[in-house]
Amino acid sequence: MLTFLASEAARDLRRAGRVGLSAVLLITLSLAALGCFWLLSLNLGQAVAQWRERVRIVAYLRDEPRPAAVDDFLARVQALDGVQRVRFVSRAEALSSLKRSLGAQASVVDHLPRNPLPASIEVVPTPAAATPDGTRGLVERLAALSEVEEVQGGAEWVDSLAQWQRLFQLTGLGVGAVLALAAILTVTTATTLVLHARRDEMEIMRLVGATETVIRLPLLLQGMAQGLLGAAVALAALVGAHALVAPRVEPLLTLTLGLSRAVFLSAPEMMLLLAGGAMLGALGGLLAKGRAYS
Amino acid sequence: MISLRHVGKTFGAGPARHTALSDVSLTVEKAEFVILHGRSGAGKTTLLRLLYRDELPSEGEIEVAGFDVPALRRRQIPRLRRSIGIVFQDAKLLAGRTVFENIAFVLRVIGTPRKEITPRAFAALKAVGLSARAQAYPTQLSQGEAQRASLARAIAKSPLLLLADEPTGNLDEDMAGEILDVIRDIWQRGTTVLLATHQAGLADSLKRRTLTLHAGQLVKDQG
DSSP: OHHHHHHHHHHHHHHHHHHHHHHHHHHHHHHHHHHHHHHHHHHHHHHHHHHHHTOOEEEEESSOOOHHHHHHHHHHHHTSTTEEEEEEEOHHHHHHHHHHHHGGGGHHHHTSSSOOOOOEEEEEEOGGGOSHHHHHHHHHHHHTSTTEEEEEOOSHHHHHHHHHHHHHHHHHHHHHHHHHHHHHHHHHHHHHHHHHHTHHHHHHHHHHTOOHHHHHHHHHHHHHHHHHHHHHHHHHHHHHHHHHHHHHHHHHHHHHTOOSSOOOOOHHHHHHHHHHHHHHHHHHHHHHHHHHHO | OEEEEEEEEEESOGGGOEEEEEEEEEEEOTTOEEEEEOOTTSSHHHHHHHHTTSSOOSEEEEEETTEEGGGOOGGGHHHHHHTEEEEOSSOOOOTTSOHHHHHHHHHHHTTOOHHHHHHHHHHHHHHTTOGGGTTOOGGGSOHHHHHHHHHHHHHHTOOSEEEEESTTTTSOHHHHHHHHHHHHHHHHTTOEEEEEESOHHHHHHHTSEEEEEETTEEEEEEO
């Protein structure tokens, strides 16, 4: 029976002709657009997650504590809410770090009459605290310590990156939804045409005692097949575009966002896209059925 | 096989109300061949449609092949219809399928096991004398052949009851005779037949029990 239903659905798909093809194309377009924004959002999301891990707050100290007092001071900082890790940077360590970063011009430092750099602590916030509000609170707590003179650092820019990510997500969903709606309407039209073409067949089926499931399932299946086909083409287009574009934009991504490579949809995400296409098609088939029976 | 008790059917309401059948009671026994005769508009088609639950009666009780027809739920209707073969004045063959495919299609949609489809379709074609035209499309058939194909489709699922609604209405005398011969063969194999016709001559020639409908009422039960 399943083979029969599938073959009837294939027959219906052929009957849908150009309208059926348009439906497949529209589903391809809507899912490709959705997939594009999804990919952008996915890569930005990776960057955001990566940068959240790199958020550091530096607290400059009034005076360098005595070596015996460092551990006690670090333990007090570690106990503050939102602190994942803390590292003490002595004045000498700060100076050698400056020398390293100056490279060939490091000798300039040797001409200084004394070490001008203050001792500091580098605080890594917990993931929950690596947000603008979280870091603001942590900065306030650090600034309240008597040993601390000035605090620098925050996560505002990471948040603005996250806002871009949300924007891409919303735009993707909006464009995808409009195109998906058009696709559903086209599948509905294609299925309605099939229904008209199948009118005699359905009458015979009812008269001879076919169940409603057997009569209606091919319509649903052909809608699903249109959706699945559209989603598969969209996915193939996305894979092709990613393979073509990713090597060209990866250096730029590394430079701007610190991403080593442009990521693609995972296997479950690809399955979700295919299932989304099938559902769009099935919805079109269902709506046509409702229209025909109403 | 068929039992109707005080069955009535009206369409519409108010001034547009039309009574198609009124207080019809009858029984048809298993393996009986019964002619339902009446002019156009007498209520023959309505009566047949009530039997295969294409319409619900306005009043009365109907029993067909053990089914309480008006009481059937929507999902139970296919079970009733699988026990009935129906033939119309126009053959209602599917244009895009060959004669064989038309029959196989019906067997498939009612869930006949795949390996049984071909032998049963060919057996039905043989029974109506149409084996040689199995691969012909409906447009390539004469009206008589199309009606025989329609009969083959109706009997392929081995129905207990054959309802024939004006099966010879579109045919000339010779072709009509051929079709009646085929229907008689089907009946002789044990299928109950209820044949509706407006042709008085045809009813007389068959020399079978004849129910006469007039203006929605059963006026004669003869033979």
